Amino acid sequence: MSALPEREYLAEEICDLYTRLTGGGYSEDLRRARELAEEEGPQDHWLLTNHLDYESRLFLYAAVAYSLRCMKRDPYKCAVFVRSAAESLTAGRPAV
Structure with missing residues (x-):
């Protein structure tokens, strides 16, 4: 399997997971x-x-959309969560 179909498959799996976690009721998110x-x-x-x-990025934004309910939709908490998660995901990667 080439890299492109694997990446498309991963993106679809992320979306399927989000749909299962939310019960399919948050398609707009x-x-x-x-x-x-x-x-x-x-x-x-x-x-x-x-x-x-x-x-x-898709995984991170889906995680944020899911966890926003726990954060009471607080924009500051959301921004701190995203930045911290992005820092963790990029740790050890060379700068772009």
Whole structure:
């Protein structure tokens, strides 16, 4: 299996996992997570998500969407969570 189909499979598995965890009731959140993972935005520099590949970003944004309910939708907690997770995911990787 080449790298591209493996990556597409991984992205689909991440989306399937999110759907199973949420009971399928949050498709708009998943759509937004995919959208955020696809294109780099101004927030990516501060959040350090610009150093991650698409699948890692998708996983991170899906995790954030899922955990936002536990954080009472607090934007500061969410931003700290994303940045800390991105730092952890990029630890040991060369800078882009």
